[in-house]
Amino acid sequence: MKQQRPVALVTGGAKRLGAQLCLKLAAAGWDLVVNYRKSEDAALNLVDRLGRLGAQARPTRADVSQAADVSAMFDSVRATEGRLDLLVNNVGNYEPKPLTELSVEDWDSCIAANLSGAFYCCREATALLKASRGQIINLGYAGVDALVGNPDATAYQVSKSGLLVLTKSLAAALAPEVRANMLSPGQLENSIDLPQDLEATLPIGRAGRLDEVADALLWLIAADYVTGVNIDVAGGYRLALR
Secondary structure (H helix, E strand, O other): OOOOOOEEEEOOOOOHHHHHHHHHHHHOOOEEEEEEOOOHHHHHHHHHHHHHOOOOEEEEEOOOOOHHHHHHHHHHHHHHOOOOOEEEEOOOOOOOOOHHHOOHHHHHHHHHHHHHHHHHHHHHHHHHHHHHOOEEEEEOOOOHHHOOOOOOOHHHHHHHHHHHHHHHHHHHHHOOOOEEEEEEEOOEOOOOOOOOOHHHHOOOOOOEOHHHHHHHHHHHHHOOOOOOOEEEEOOOOOOOOO
């Protein structure tokens, strides 16, 4: 009998880093549930690419900031795949704005998508992941372990530092059946605020590639004795420069 492939759900998986994570997982033998909110065409195109890599893949629309949407999405996983081995909370809404100009709506939407949405997904996924002895990987923000205040990205930083606390708490609460970790990219080649002088900003002297984050994801999946940690994939971003 053919062995069943493990199943991963990637939130915000239709484009950019999320799509690269899905492609890397498919090539490594995973089936995919690709979550999207608005990017239906991108999700459908990605699912076609994943199928050509040998994966069973399907798109699923849900706004992760809405608990009811998340509940319905996981109902569909239970009904369709019947299992879940990996949850990747990749959603990371980032709209830089000075703190003095941040509206209540700006704050609420960022926290709801980046932090509350991850909590909703983890809560719904727990039973499935315990059954498979699976894992949770949350996408963070380089330097989140020791952030300094950034008045142009306050809501985003608060959401991601909160996500680190959630990650550590999940790791403690769900062990030994489920591992929970965080991966934190720094300045990537498609970052919306990429500095002009990368050599002065990054010790390695260049922006990161999406596939480098995806490689780190595969390493972390295989690292059976690692839980409750954050790993920066950031070329030394936020280290003291030489």
